[in-house]
Amino acid sequence: MISIADMLPGGSDFSVVAKGLRAVVVGDAISVWNHKLISAPEFNWQRNFDSLDFDLSPEMAPVTIALEQAVRIRGRVIDPDGNPVAGATAAPP
DSSP, X not given: OOOOOSOOSEEEEEOOOOXXXXXXXXSOBXXXXXXXXXXXXXXXXXXXXXXXXXXXXXXXXXOEXXXXXXXXXXXXXXXXXXXXXXXXXXXXX
16 A cells, blocks of 8 residues: 655646556546546457546545556567568557
8 A cells, every 4th residue: 555645736647667567547537548447348458558647635535546467469560561660559449
């Protein structure tokens, strides 16, 4: 359990870094994508690559951040002729 005291009220972003894990908020994050939400059930894909954002206030309840096992997807991007595309980035839908 981590407690961060004396934060200023208002919007704040946090990042959780843990080798082999990723953070999923179960609580009052501002952005909907920071909640545990499977937006495309057919792919079982949870978006969680942004920082976690909260609207802090003195009266707010504690926030729980769950950590889940991360996965790494590797591959290469090729053009229609089968040639590698240098510097390309691919992302799940």
